[in-house]
Amino acid sequence: MNEFELIGRYFKRPTPSAVLGVGDDAAIVRPTPGHELHLSADMLVEGRHFFANVSPRALGHKTLAVNLSDMAAMGARPRWALLSIALPRADEAWVAEFAAGFFALADAHGVELIGGDTTGGPLTLSVTIMGETPAGQALRRDGAKPGDDIWVSGELGLGALAVRHRLGWLNVNDMELLAAATHKLEYPEPRLALGAALLPLAHAAADVSDGLMADLGHILAASGVAGEVWADALPSHPALEARREECLACLAAGGDDYELVFTAPQARRAAIEAVAGVCRVTRIGRVQEGRGARLLDAAGRTVELDKKGYDHFG
Amino acid sequence: MNEFELIGRYFKRPTPSAVLGVGDDAAIVRPTPGHELHLSADMLVEGRHFFANVSPRALGHKTLAVNLSDMAAMGARPRWALLSIALPRADEAWVAEFAAGFFALADAHGVELIGGDTTGGPLTLSVTIMGETPAGQALRRDGAKPGDDIWVSGELGLGALAVRHRLGWLNVNDMELLAAATHKLEYPEPRLALGAALLPLAHAAADVSDGLMADLGHILAASGVAGEVWADALPSHPALEARREECLACLAAGGDDYELVFTAPQARRAAIEAVAGVCRVTRIGRVQEGRGARLLDAAGRTVELDKKGYDHFG
Numbered sequence: 230m231n232e233f234e235l236i237g238r239y240f241k242r243p244t245p246s247a248v249l250g251v252g253d254d255a256a257i258v259r260p261t262p263g264h265e266l267h268l269s270a271d272m273l274v275e276g277r278h279f280f281a282n283v284s285p286r287a288l289g290h291k292t293l294a295v296n297l298s299d300m301a302a303m304g305a306r307p308r309w310a311l312l313s314i315a316l317p318r319a320d321e322a323w324v325a326e327f328a329a330g331f332f333a334l335a336d337a338h339g340v341e342l343i344g345g346d347t348t349g350g351p352l353t354l355s356v357t358i359m360g361e362t363p364a365g366q367a368l369r370r371d372g373a374k375p376g377d378d379i380w381v382s383g384e385l386g387l388g389a390l391a392v393r394h395r396l397g398w399l400n401v402n403d404m405e406l407l408a409a410a411t412h413k414l415e416y417p418e419p420r421l422a423l424g425a426a427l428l429p430l431a432h433a434a435a436d437v438s439d440g441l442m443a444d445l446g447h448i449l450a451a452s453g454v455a456g457e458v459w460a461d462a463l464p465s466h467p468a469l470e471a472r473r474e475e476c477l478a479c480l481a482a483g484g485d486d487y488e489l490v491f492t493a494p495q496a497r498r499a500a501i502e503a504v505a506g507v508c509r510v511t512r513i514g515r516v517q518e519g520r521g522a523r524l525l526d527a528a529g530r531t532v533e534l535d536k537k538g539y540d541h542f543g
Numbered sequence: 544m545n546e547f548e549l550i551g552r553y554f555k556r557p558t559p560s561a562v563l564g565v566g567d568d569a570a571i572v573r574p575t576p577g578h579e580l581h582l583s584a585d586m587l588v589e590g591r592h593f594f595a596n597v598s599p600r601a602l603g604h605k606t607l608a609v610n611l612s613d614m615a616a617m618g619a620r621p622r623w624a625l626l627s628i629a630l631p632r633a634d635e636a637w638v639a640e641f642a643a644g645f646f647a648l649a650d651a652h653g654v655e656l657i658g659g660d661t662t663g664g665p666l667t668l669s670v671t672i673m674g675e676t677p678a679g680q681a682l683r684r685d686g687a688k689p690g691d692d693i694w695v696s697g698e699l700g701l702g703a704l705a706v707r708h709r710l711g712w713l714n715v716n717d718m719e720l721l722a723a724a725t726h727k728l729e730y731p732e733p734r735l736a737l738g739a740a741l742l743p744l745a746h747a748a749a750d751v752s753d754g755l756m757a758d759l760g761h762i763l764a765a766s767g768v769a770g771e772v773w774a775d776a777l778p779s780h781p782a783l784e785a786r787r788e789e790c791l792a793c794l795a796a797g798g799d800d801y802e803l804v805f806t807a808p809q810a811r812r813a814a815i816e817a818v819a820g821v822c823r824v825t826r827i828g829r830v831q832e833g834r835g836a837r838l839l840d841a842a843g844r845t846v847e848l849d850k851k852g853y854d855h856f857g
Contacts, residue, residue: 253684254616255583260574269569272627274664302568313586350588355669370567
């Protein structure tokens with residue numbers, strides 16, 4: 230089989246939600262009346278976004294997961310995806326595993342693959358994801374208001390810890406922690422249920438892909454406000470929480486978290502804590518008048534982060 | 544400037560047709576009520592789809608053009624695009640020229656760039672294009688019927704001639720022909736006005752990117768019919784028409800044409816010839832009962848093409 234036959238075999242599946250799926254010059258869908266359409270694209274390049282020896286099943290999962298994370302951050306229901314792949318060779322076992330990882334996640338969230346492209350070339354994955362929200366209800370970045378609480382979902386720092394371990398920047402001796410970190414790096418779970426639950430509650434949201442302080446910074450800048458984050462409040466794996474100072478750069482600026490950071494009025498604290506049944510949420514700071522994002526220690530002093538300053542761990 | 548600042552500077556433009564453009568986790572658009580949404584993706588890789596020394600302006604044009612050509616083949620009005628780029632280095636002059644080529648074509652057709660992604664990596668361009676037709680009116684591949692005429696737009700073979708010249712497979716001595724061929728390869732014009740005009744006229748359509756007989760073959764297979772194409776009727780540049788037998792592989796199977804091949808009932812011949820004001824259209828064959836696509840010479844004999852059999856030219 231050549232690469233085109235491989236793709237046809239593993240990626241052409243029924244698309245009942247589309248008017249026309251894979252196989253014409255374009256796919257055709259009927260957007261839901263009264264809804265807005267959300268569109269986002271992420272491209273993953275070998276050696277930049279994943280290690281060359283990553284399991285293809287994990288890569289299939291992650292390729293879709295990072296795109297679904299963008300839909301979660303908008304509060305959107307994901308519906309359709311297009312996948313373009315450049316493949317260095319036609320390796321059937323690799324493609325089968327990649328497809329298995331991709332579709333397991335797609336099926337779990339009702340997403341249909343309706344198109345894309347395949348070519349030879351250095352391994353590159355490019356996905357466009359489409360989702361919907363009722364008109365006017367999206368979780369944008371520009372809605373944060375002074376006085377809002379700042380919240381984050383799940384646990385921070387694990388993906389970054391796994392990357393640093395793989396790069397040899399540090400050594401994780403705790404095998405249980407390393408397994409948890411590797412799983413978080415390879416199989417991030419997009420927070421779609423949380424995003425949907427936050428639609429009527431949050432003022433602004435973003436997903437944490439580049440690091441908490443950077444992504445929160447995008448919200449604050451878009452909203453024209455400032456914010457403070459309490460370093461002691463950042464949620465993480467128990468094995469990391471006990472060593473918070475050693476791994477603060479991972480927690481606050483590591484990236485590869487695929488959690489949601491969001492702001493909401495204080496009056497909605499109880500309602501937001503109630504969504505903890507969907508996934509853990511932690512209040513980590515507050516929005517203020519002004520500009521910029523500051524990370525504060527327990528004494529209220531600003532913490533300066535060195536992204537590579539993670540040398541004391543291990 | 545790093546690659547992200549470069550992209551922000553050259554690719555972030557106003558998007559009045561979108562609810563939300565570049566800069567959030569996703570773009571938001573409001574599809575037109577009563578319409579269907581068409582989605583298509585094409586990925587271009589250096590050394591596969593373009594020569595390493597192509598002008599970045601031409602590459603910007605072509606990256607969008609091949610995607611718009613898919614919209615033309617559906618009869619769709621293109622509206623929004625997402626562009627993901629992997630760039631080997633942050634070269635401002637290159638990015639500025641690429642953007643100039645991309646937006647000149649986008650502006651000519653009312654297309655807005657609403658999102659995408661940027662990363663380092665081997666030069667790769669990945670576009671998702673979105674367009675609309677009134678519900679139920681798309682030009683699909685599966686509508687051809689026995690008795691239909693087969694038509695093609697514009698001129699065939701020039702793009703393939705330019706590629707073969709660049710690869711050294713043949714030598715084009717006619718400088719005027721070479722200039723026309725190079726222009727066709729680098730600046731293909733998507734047949735959007737023709738596609739729109741064909742919406743009420745054609746039964747089926749596809750764009751000619753892989754070669755006329757291959758792309759017509761997709762229409763015939765999807766429609767469950769056969770077709771014959773008359774080699775003598777294939778339209779091309781005057782300098783090639785006089786040497787039809789020498790360059791038949793380029794004309795019928797060369798690829799890189801970005802013309803439209805379509806089928807329509809004989810009763811609509813006059814109406815279709817009337818769209819020649821939009822662009823040249825030529826009747827080149829007919830749809831029959833059966834399976835498969837055959838290329839016939841003037842004596843009605845089947846012509847077997849060797850894709851690389853273009854040795855007699857020049």
